[in-house]
Amino acid sequence: xxxxxxxxxxxxxxxxxxxxxxxxxxxxxxxxxxxxxxxxxxxxxxxxxxxxxxxxxxxxxxxxxxxxxxxxxxxxxxxxxxxxxxxxxxxxxxxxxxxxxxxxxxxxxxxxxxxxxxxxxxxxxxxxxxxxxxxxxxxxxxxxxxxxxxxxxxxxxxxxxxxxxxxxxxxxxxxxxxxxxxxxxxxxxxxxxxxxxxxxxxxxxxxxxxxxxxxxxxxxxxxxxxxxxxxxxxxxxxxxxxxxxxxxxxxxxxxxxxxxxxxxxxxxxxxxxxxxxxxxxxxxxxxxxxxxxxxxxxxxxxxxxxxxxxxxxxxxxxxxxxxxxxxxxxxxxxxxxxxxxxxxxxxxxxxxxxxxxxxxxxxxxxxxxxxxxxxxxxxxxxxxxxxxxxxxxxxxxxxxxxxxxxxxxxxxxxxxxxxxxxxxxxxxxxxxxxxxx
Amino acid sequence: xxxxxxxxxxxxxxxxxxxxxxxxxxxxxxxxxxxxxxxxxxxxxxxxxxxxxxxxxxxxxxxxxxxxxxxxxxxxxxxxxxxxxxxxxxxxxxxxxxxxxxxxxxxxxxxxxxxxxxxxxxxxxxxxxxxxxxxxxxxxxxxxxxxxxxxxxxxxxxxxxxxxxxxxxxxxxxxxxxxxxxxxxxxxxxxxxxxxxxxxxxxxxxxxxxxxxxxxxxxxxxxxxxxxxxxxxxxxxxxxxxxxxxxxxxxxxxxxxxxxxxxxxxxxxxxxxxxxxxxxxxxxxxxxxxxxxxxxxxxxxxxxxxxxxxxxxxxxxxxxxxxxxxxxxxxxxxxxxxxxxxxxxxxxxxxxxxxxxxxxxxxxxxxxxxxxxxxxxxxxxxxxxxxxxxxxxxxxxxxxxxxxxxxx
Numbered sequence: 001x002x003x004x005x006x007x008x009x010x011x012x013x014x015x016x017x018x019x020x021x022x023x024x025x026x027x028x029x030x031x032x033x034x035x036x037x038x039x040x041x042x043x044x045x046x047x048x049x050x051x052x053x054x055x056x057x058x059x060x061x062x063x064x065x066x067x068x069x070x071x072x073x074x075x076x077x078x079x080x081x082x083x084x085x086x087x088x089x090x091x092x093x094x095x096x097x098x099x100x101x102x103x104x105x106x107x108x109x110x111x112x113x114x115x116x117x118x119x120x121x122x123x124x125x126x127x128x129x130x131x132x133x134x135x136x137x138x139x140x141x142x143x144x145x146x147x148x149x150x151x152x153x154x155x156x157x158x159x160x161x162x163x164x165x166x167x168x169x170x171x172x173x174x175x176x177x178x179x180x181x182x183x184x185x186x187x188x189x190x191x192x193x194x195x196x197x198x199x200x201x202x203x204x205x206x207x208x209x210x211x212x213x214x215x216x217x218x219x220x221x222x223x224x225x226x227x228x229x230x231x232x233x234x235x236x237x238x239x240x241x242x243x244x245x246x247x248x249x250x251x252x253x254x255x256x257x258x259x260x261x262x263x264x265x266x267x268x269x270x271x272x273x274x275x276x277x278x279x280x281x282x283x284x285x286x287x288x289x290x291x292x293x294x295x296x297x298x299x300x301x302x303x304x305x306x307x308x309x310x311x312x313x314x315x316x317x318x319x320x321x322x323x324x325x326x327x328x329x330x331x332x333x334x335x336x337x338x339x340x341x342x343x344x345x346x347x348x349x350x351x352x353x354x355x356x357x358x359x360x361x362x363x364x365x366x367x368x369x370x371x372x373x374x375x376x377x378x379x380x381x382x383x384x385x386x387x388x389x390x391x392x393x394x395x396x397x398x399x400x401x402x403x404x405x406x407x408x409x410x411x412x413x414x415x416x417x418x419x420x421x422x423x424x425x426x427x428x429x430x431x432x433x434x435x436x437x
Numbered sequence: 438x439x440x441x442x443x444x445x446x447x448x449x450x451x452x453x454x455x456x457x458x459x460x461x462x463x464x465x466x467x468x469x470x471x472x473x474x475x476x477x478x479x480x481x482x483x484x485x486x487x488x489x490x491x492x493x494x495x496x497x498x499x500x501x502x503x504x505x506x507x508x509x510x511x512x513x514x515x516x517x518x519x520x521x522x523x524x525x526x527x528x529x530x531x532x533x534x535x536x537x538x539x540x541x542x543x544x545x546x547x548x549x550x551x552x553x554x555x556x557x558x559x560x561x562x563x564x565x566x567x568x569x570x571x572x573x574x575x576x577x578x579x580x581x582x583x584x585x586x587x588x589x590x591x592x593x594x595x596x597x598x599x600x601x602x603x604x605x606x607x608x609x610x611x612x613x614x615x616x617x618x619x620x621x622x623x624x625x626x627x628x629x630x631x632x633x634x635x636x637x638x639x640x641x642x643x644x645x646x647x648x649x650x651x652x653x654x655x656x657x658x659x660x661x662x663x664x665x666x667x668x669x670x671x672x673x674x675x676x677x678x679x680x681x682x683x684x685x686x687x688x689x690x691x692x693x694x695x696x697x698x699x700x701x702x703x704x705x706x707x708x709x710x711x712x713x714x715x716x717x718x719x720x721x722x723x724x725x726x727x728x729x730x731x732x733x734x735x736x737x738x739x740x741x742x743x744x745x746x747x748x749x750x751x752x753x754x755x756x757x758x759x760x761x762x763x764x765x766x767x768x769x770x771x772x773x774x775x776x777x778x779x780x781x782x783x784x785x786x787x788x789x790x791x792x793x794x795x796x797x798x799x800x801x802x803x804x805x806x807x808x809x810x811x812x813x814x815x816x817x818x819x820x821x822x823x824x825x826x827x828x829x830x831x832x833x834x835x836x837x838x839x840x841x842x843x844x845x
Contacts, residue, residue, distance in 0.1 A: 248663055255660040262652045269649055273642035280635045287628045290621060293810045297817050304821075398667055402845045405674070409839035413832055420828035423821050430818045 091117040093188045093203065095181035098173045099130075108132050109173055111180060115203045121195065127204045133158070135208055136180055142198040143187070149385040150193060151340050151393060153186035154332035155179070156325070171317075175325050182329070186396070192385070235349040242383075245390055246341055253334045260327050263319065270316050274309060281305035300429045304422045311418035318411045326404050330397070337393060344382050351375040452485040454492055455561055455576065457554035460546050461499070476546055477501050478553055482576050498579035502527070505553060507586055508575050512566060514591040517715040518798035519566060520805040522559035523704030525552025531696065533637040533644070533689075544690075548697055555701070565801075601714050604721035611720050612795055618802065619713040626706040629699055636696060640689050651682030670845035677838040684834070688827050695823065698816040702809060709805070712798050719794050723787045730780040737773040740766060 097112040115127040136155055143152045156179035166172060187193045201211050238246065281302050288298035354372045459479040467473045477499040483492035505524055512521050529545050539545065557576075560566045571589065574582055657675030661668040 251663050252660075255656055255663075258656045259653070259660075262649065262656065265652075266646065266649050269642065269645040273639070273646055276635060276639045276642050280632075280639050283628065283632045283635060287625075287632065290624050290628065294813055297814055301817055301821070398845060401667065402670075402842055405842040405845070406839050409835045409842060412835040413839065416828045416831035416835070420825060420832065423824045423828065427818065427821055427825075430814060430821060 090119050091115070091188050091194055093184045095177055095184055098177050100168060107168070109168065109176075111177055113184070113203060121200055122204065124204075129203065129206065129208075131202070131208065133176070133180075135202065136183065138208075138212060139198060139202045140183075143193060143196060146196060146198060147193060148343055149340075149382040150190070151337050151386075151389040152193070153183050154329060154336050155183055156329060157332075171321050175321050178322075179325060179329060189396075190389075190392070235345040236352070238345060239348075241387075242341060242344065246338065249334045249338050249341070253331055253338075256327060256331050256334070260324065260331070263324060263327065267316050267319055267324075270312060274312050274316065277305060277309045277312065281309060296432075297430045300426045304426045307422040308419045311415050311422075314418075315411055315415040319408070322411075323404065323408055326400070330400070333393075333397075337390070340386060340389070344379075344386050347375075347379045347382050351379045453495070453561070454483040454485060455554070455557050456481050456483075457550050457557065460550045462541070463501075474541070475501050476541070476549075478550060480557070480576060496577045498577075500575070502549075502553075504575070504583065505556065507583065508572065509556075510595075511571055511586050511589065511591045512560070512569065513711060514595045515569070515589075516566060518712060518794050519563070519801050520705065520708045520712055521566070522556055522563070523701060523708055524556055525549050525697070526700060526704070531633040531637045531700070533641040544693075548693065552697060552701075596715070596718055601718055604718045605714065608717045608721040609724055611717055614799065615713045615716045615795075619710060622706040622709040622713070625709075626703060629703040629706070633696060633699060633703070636692075640692060644685055644689060647682050647685035649682075650678050654679035654682070667845045670841045670843070673844075674838045674841035677834050677841065681831075681834045681838075684830055688823070688830075691823050692820075695816060695820045698812070698819075702813065705805075705809070709802070712802070716794060716798060719787075719791050723784070723791050726780065726784050726787050730777065730784055733773055733777050733780060737770060737777060740770050740773070 092115070094114045095111050096114070098109050099112075101108055101110060110130040110132045113127075113129050113131050115122070115129075116125065118125065133155075137158065140152055140155055143150075156176050187196075187199055193199065202208065205211050281304075284298045284302035284305065288295045288302065291298060351372070354375050358369065358372055457478050458481050461477050461479070462474060463477050464472060464474050478501070479497060479499055481494060482496040484495045485492045502524075509521060509524055512519070525548070528540060529542075560572060566572065571586055574585060578585070654675040657671045657678065661671040661675070664671065
């Protein structure tokens with residue numbers, strides 16, 4: 001490890017974001033990084049050093065992509081990297097290697113969390129820990145508590161509701177792993193959340209349970225004060241821009257719900273089609289047994305239909321495992337955003353109520369007391385955080401859906417390509433002239 | 438349309454083309470003077486001039502389905518050793534839900550038109566059937582044709598179902614090849630029926646899959662309305678989903694043609710069975726005649742030698758009421774000897790008939806087998822081609838959609 005400890009990126013911690021252009025806000029990313037602060041030579045060196053150790057670029061493995069072997073999915077990933085071009089990354093987190101643990105009291109799965117970072121906040125450049133779902137749940141709760149003005153990404157659902165799904169089946173575990181990976185990557189991408197101390201502990205602590213027992217230490221200033229805002233304040237008017245966000249999220253969730261239902265319906269119809277195909281193919285085999293000259297052609301058609309059936313089964317499996325979960329997760333994601341909006345409303349309501357109370361006191365020299373000023377601060381801070389988060393949420397959403405839908409198109413293309421190959425290969429067999437008996 | 442050879446009353450050979458070119462809905466009065474609606478089909482016959490290959494319309498007339506049936510029934514009776522081509526189905530069967538089972542449905546009528554044309558072409562290209570006078574008149578004589586057919590009295594010559602069934606059960610020594618053929622035709626009928634039933638269900642399901650995708654078109658359009666940068670990509674992708682959903686109609690329409698080809702051979706199985714039944718009848722007839730002859734010979738011998746080995750009523754009554762005179766006995770012997778001579782002649786000719794039938798029938802069956810293998814192979818090839826086309830369309834649509842998504 002050559003070189004001294006690199007200079008960290010300017011921290012965008014709990015300060016007001018008003019003064020600083022959001023480094024990850026859409027197309028302005030390049031300007032923000034290039035314009036306001038010129039990266040020091042040390043930083044540049046450190047970054048390239050970090051690159052050499054890379055396995056995966058941050059945020060480069062969205063849950064929705066097809067298997068790495070497919071060239072079209074490789075293209076998808078490359079595309080994503082191009083979009084994130086202007087970014088400097090100094091934190092990389094991956095979730096992989098699920099393992100089953102059987103203990104006397106319970107059986108559960110743990111996942112390996114690998115962290116690579118050049119940040120000052122991390123003592124070592126690399127960490128590898130094992131975590132289970134309830135640890136992720138703990139992290140999320142802690143983040144919500146300590147960063148109430150920010151949108152915390154959602155976790156995959158805790159309990160499996162539909163049907164009799166095996167919690168330990170390969171497919172379920174893999175689906176969950178992808179979602180947990182996504183969850184951590186979203187936090188990693190976030191300029192505020194990624195510096196959260198709970199996040200740090202989650203990534204690095206050997207014994208997380210010990211930390212959990214330490215209780216509610218280290219709440220930030222803002223967190224504390226916002227936490228004490230109990231309900232009871234009614235907001236009269238949601239400012240236009242936040243109302244627009246709210247409406248958008250409502251419609252968005254509706255449309256996603258519809259898409260989810262359509263996708264489920266398609267899978268259902270495809271499965272029923274598959275059932276019929278599985279009866280259809282073998283009938284050609286039965287017929288083949290009756291015939292002499294036609295025996296081979298008929299048997300060939302039977303095998304061909306069998307291949308198409310297999311391809312169809314792969315398609316429905318992929319859609320169930322990769323497409324539907326990501327879709328559902330976005331519905332949860334937009335729900336999270338809506339609840340953050342509501343919290344913001346609370347803060348504004350409190351501020352307005354206090355302001356009104358002051359106005360009603362009818363003092364000769366109406367001066368704004370300190371606590372009302374603090375409220376105003378809080379509100380403005382919240383508004384800024386939320387707007388910034390919404391913008392990055394929109395960006396992520398755009399990329400995630402592009403990936404997801406392209407993936408869906410890909411899977412269908414692959415299905416048809418497999419069927420095409422099967423039918424094309426049988427044509428010469430059908431056209432073959434039988435030798436004279 | 439095929440080029441065919443035909444003779445008419447041993448006139449010069451003519452090359453002709455036959456087509457069932459139109460179908461028309463008609464109303465008329467039936468035998469009970471009640472109004473009915475039916476479809477009439479236009480049959481056009483063209484004679485092709487050798488020299489310049491130009492075809493001239495020589496005959497055109499309208500026939501309805503029942504007249505086709507009459508023609509076929511006639512052929513069945515007069516050519517029992519031939520595997521007579523089948524007619525397209527009377528009522529729509531093996532339909533999947535989108536197709537109607539209504540005989541008046543334009544798609545059904547269209548497919549029936551093609552099936553009837555196919556029937557005529559099959560008959561006209563058969564080396565023996567194409568020379569039939571009644572068939573010729575069917576193509577050329579509109580009025581009075583029904584009366585002409587009925588005048589042949591073919592209905593009377595037809596073997597009764599009961600007689601045929603009886604023969605099937607009691608025949609002792611049918612040709613092994615016919616037993617196997619009957620078995621084959623039973624199995625063929627069963628497997629093709631099964632295939633057609635499942636295919637209809639497969640078509641149904643496939644229809645559902647494609648059509649549900651149409652919903653994406655609508656929801657993408659609605660969603661694109663609230664998006665800024667994603668809007669265009671979503672909207673145009675939605676359009677491709679609509680294209681995908683509507684493509685299934687043509688695909689399944691084409692597949693019906695394949696189903697019709699299979700159906701023809703399903704019905705051919707019945708024609709094969711008809712030939713087998715005729716053989717059993719002929720054979721049974723022969724066996725019965727041989728049995729009768731043997732019995733008569735036996736009787737004659739007993740009378741001549743005076744020994745009664747077999748029971749006979751005459752013998753019983755003679756015992757009870759007294760012997761017959763020698764003259765009476767002589768008379769009876771003479772009669773029996775006459776009958777035996779006749780019987781032997783008959784048996785000889787029946788034997789000959791039977792062997793001729795087997796020979797001719799088997800020749801036609803071999804011809805049929807060749808035709809079947811060729812036709813079904815062609816059908817399978819065209820089915821594979823249809824599937825390939827469907828796959829290519831699918832790849833195209835989804836590639837287009839993917840491109841739209843990439844622009845989101």
